[in-house]
Amino acid sequence: MQSINKMPCRQRQGFFKKNECRMKEIIKAVKEAGAIAIFPHVMADGDAIGSALALRNFLVVQGKQAYVIFEEECSYKYRFLFQETTQCCIYPNIPDVQYDLHISLDSGDMKMLGSRIDLFKSAPSTVNMDHHKTNNKYADLNYISLSSAATGEIIYDFISLYDPIYKPDAFVATCLYVAITTDTGGFRYSNTTKRTHEIAGILTECDIDIENINKQVFDLMPKPQLELLKLALPKASFLHDDKIGVIRISREDYDKAGAKEEHSDGFVDYVRNVEGVEVAISFKETADGKVKVSFRSSGVVDVSETAHHFGGGGHENAAGCTINGDLKDAERQVIEYLIGRMEK
Amino acid sequence: MQSINKMPCRQRQGFFKKNECRMKEIIKAVKEAGAIAIFPHVMADGDAIGSALALRNFLVVQGKQAYVIFEEECSYKYRFLFQETTQCCIYPNIPDVQYDLHISLDSGDMKMLGSRIDLFKSAPSTVNMDHHKTNNKYADLNYISLSSAATGEIIYDFISLYDPIYKPDAFVATCLYVAITTDTGGFRYSNTTKRTHEIAGILTECDIDIENINKQVFDLMPKPQLELLKLALPKASFLHDDKIGVIRISREDYDKAGAKEEHSDGFVDYVRNVEGVEVAISFKETADGKVKVSFRSSGVVDVSETAHHFGGGGHENAAGCTINGDLKDAERQVIEYLIGRMEK
Numbered sequence: 001m002q003s004i005n006k007m008p009c010r011q012r013q014g015f016f017k018k019n020e021c022r023m024k025e026i027i028k029a030v031k032e033a034g035a036i037a038i039f040p041h042v043m044a045d046g047d048a049i050g051s052a053l054a055l056r057n058f059l060v061v062q063g064k065q066a067y068v069i070f071e072e073e074c075s076y077k078y079r080f081l082f083q084e085t086t087q088c089c090i091y092p093n094i095p096d097v098q099y100d101l102h103i104s105l106d107s108g109d110m111k112m113l114g115s116r117i118d119l120f121k122s123a124p125s126t127v128n129m130d131h132h133k134t135n136n137k138y139a140d141l142n143y144i145s146l147s148s149a150a151t152g153e154i155i156y157d158f159i160s161l162y163d164p165i166y167k168p169d170a171f172v173a174t175c176l177y178v179a180i181t182t183d184t185g186g187f188r189y190s191n192t193t194k195r196t197h198e199i200a201g202i203l204t205e206c207d208i209d210i211e212n213i214n215k216q217v218f219d220l221m222p223k224p225q226l227e228l229l230k231l232a233l234p235k236a237s238f239l240h241d242d243k244i245g246v247i248r249i250s251r252e253d254y255d256k257a258g259a260k261e262e263h264s265d266g267f268v269d270y271v272r273n274v275e276g277v278e279v280a281i282s283f284k285e286t287a288d289g290k291v292k293v294s295f296r297s298s299g300v301v302d303v304s305e306t307a308h309h310f311g312g313g314g315h316e317n318a319a320g321c322t323i324n325g326d327l328k329d330a331e332r333q334v335i336e337y338l339i340g341r342m343e344k
Numbered sequence: 345m346q347s348i349n350k351m352p353c354r355q356r357q358g359f360f361k362k363n364e365c366r367m368k369e370i371i372k373a374v375k376e377a378g379a380i381a382i383f384p385h386v387m388a389d390g391d392a393i394g395s396a397l398a399l400r401n402f403l404v405v406q407g408k409q410a411y412v413i414f415e416e417e418c419s420y421k422y423r424f425l426f427q428e429t430t431q432c433c434i435y436p437n438i439p440d441v442q443y444d445l446h447i448s449l450d451s452g453d454m455k456m457l458g459s460r461i462d463l464f465k466s467a468p469s470t471v472n473m474d475h476h477k478t479n480n481k482y483a484d485l486n487y488i489s490l491s492s493a494a495t496g497e498i499i500y501d502f503i504s505l506y507d508p509i510y511k512p513d514a515f516v517a518t519c520l521y522v523a524i525t526t527d528t529g530g531f532r533y534s535n536t537t538k539r540t541h542e543i544a545g546i547l548t549e550c551d552i553d554i555e556n557i558n559k560q561v562f563d564l565m566p567k568p569q570l571e572l573l574k575l576a577l578p579k580a581s582f583l584h585d586d587k588i589g590v591i592r593i594s595r596e597d598y599d600k601a602g603a604k605e606e607h608s609d610g611f612v613d614y615v616r617n618v619e620g621v622e623v624a625i626s627f628k629e630t631a632d633g634k635v636k637v638s639f640r641s642s643g644v645v646d647v648s649e650t651a652h653h654f655g656g657g658g659h660e661n662a663a664g665c666t667i668n669g670d671l672k673d674a675e676r677q678v679i680e681y682l683i684g685r686m687e688k
Contacts, residue, residue, distance in 0.1 A: 187544070189554075194545035202538065204537060204541065223586065226617075230577050242567065273565050
């Protein structure tokens with residue numbers, strides 16, 4: 001692994017704001033701790049899971065007792081990471097250990113720890129490592145690196161500084177790679193930096209199987225997901241001069257396909273990717289009889305405004321809301337409002 | 345740009361085989377030439393197109409008269425690269441220039457220059473730069489780097505060595521990035537190296553729009569392509585304990601969707617990506633009444649054997665063949681044979 005001296009300066013030079021600490025202080029706290037618990041956020045994504053598992057396995061090599069405490073079971077995409085690691089548990093089924101240190105990863109707010117907030121706060125010392133600019137520095141030690149594309153980059157830096165001669169084994173490297181590749185959309189989002197590629201390049205030399213990792217996290221579909229796509233895709237349609245693409249998933253579709261709600265994640269991309277589409281929308285009937293609406297914009301239209309109008313939120317190019325009512329009714333309302341905005 | 349001294353040694357140390365030259369010799373030949381034509385292979389892919397356009401624009405900055413001579417119009421995926429460049433032409437509509445040097449890129453055999461073979465050979469001097477191990481060194485100067493994931497990496501090295509203080513402008517960097525990202529499947533194939541990521545990282549700092557580039561080359565679908573998918577996907581099916589996934593595209597589907605054959609490229613991936621699928625097959629009715637069969641394997645089954653049986657060829661995990669007959673008949677024959685092999 002690279003030594004800290006070869007790392008870019010952003011992470012180690014003195015521009016830390018109030019309530020932020022240097023990586024060195026976190027390393028000191030970790031070195032002094034015997035038992036450590038790591039907290040990924042609720043609905044852990046690839047960055048939270050990969051960062052947590054990498055950190056745990058590194059700490060075990062350093063002679064620590066280290067555990068990852070999840071809020072719930074992880075998405076099927078990341079199951080392949082759980083074959084080689086142990087000591088991961090789902091709250092409240094956790095080992096009866098007196099922890100010296102709790103580390104929260106990839107969470108901008110303590111609320112993102114869900115039901116584990118009190119547990120997190122209960123340790124003698126708490127650490128918060130994250131890369132979101134909204135992070136509100138809720139722990140005793142807060143290390144927020146906005147220049148990092150993923151919390152996985154921060155963990156890579158932490159490991160490099162903690163033990164400069166340590167070389168990640170294939171499992172730790174795989175976890176760090178998962179963290180980085182998922183949070184950058186496979187190095188495709190604009191948050192990808194030279195440093196992101198540098199770290200990924202180093203990890204590719206740690207005996208990892210990048211074809212398989214990427215297949216698992218990006219490509220692999222459970223069969224019910226494909227069955228759901230087979231039902232939903234033929235109903236996709238385009239309106240307003242093909243500038244709006246719409247995809248709809250009804251409860252009946254989920255039931256027929258034997259699919260769960262998570263299986264329709266990303267379906268909006270099928271219409272978003274069509275040439276000329278400025279706004280892509282998915283309408284999904286939820287189990288409790290509402291309609292979950294997701295918007296994606298190519299950049300021409302600010303979709304957060306429409307989401308906000310219907311009580312939701314988000315960013316200019318990715319937003320969402322939930323509407324009471326049936327699929328057709330929700331669609332009619334949203335499309336009518338959106339076209340009104342687009343014609344202005 | 346990095347200087348040659350910082351480059352890995354593989355490309356510049358002395359292990360060149362018979363008929364291979366050092367990069368320095370190619371640089372000398374290019375420096376001595378006034379008018380240069382660059383030849384990407386037939387059915388140019390992202391690597392051939394990106395490498396050729398990057399090299400051309402670099403050479404123009406170096407004061408050369410440089411042209412790219414294509415065999416045919418490029419795929420829609422790469423059209424966005426043709427807004428900023430000129431002097432690209434499609435044979436035989438080429439400028440009447442006395443070329444001093446012809447450079448073939450990404451072509452393992454002169455046959456891959458299609459109808460331009462005689463033109464290529466007609467220059468006083470010819471160069472062949474490639475990364476395929478099957479390259480048969482058909483030019484006066486041959487530079488084959490098997491350690492390069494893409495010819496784009498070779499062009500990057502060429503540019504770095506030719507002019508160590510040159511920093512790629514956004515267009516040249518975009519072209520090199522396209523070459524590298526497409527030939528590594530977005531840094532996902534096993535040919536991706538530390539060096540691949542290093543170069544990509546440097547290119548991200550050359551003012552390129554990686555979100556847009558990746559959207560163009562990987563995600564964007566012309567509407568007829570989505571319409572074709574809407575027709576083909578519902579007919580996808582799974583057999584032999586869901587170990588075989590099949591997708592079929594009939595002439596009627598192409599016609600209804602207003603789609604071309606290239607629009608069904610990659611459809612086999614929809615069934616290949618389904619969990620548990622060991623062999624994915626697409627059957628496509630061609631305009632001349634045959635059936636084009638593509639096989640993908642997860643690694644358990646050697647599909648080249650089946651492709652070979654039907655007069656085709658390929659690799660263990662990706663192979664293909666063309667069968668005379670109708671869609672149903674071709675499918676019946678292939679599936680019957682394949683299941684026989686899988687049961688052995």
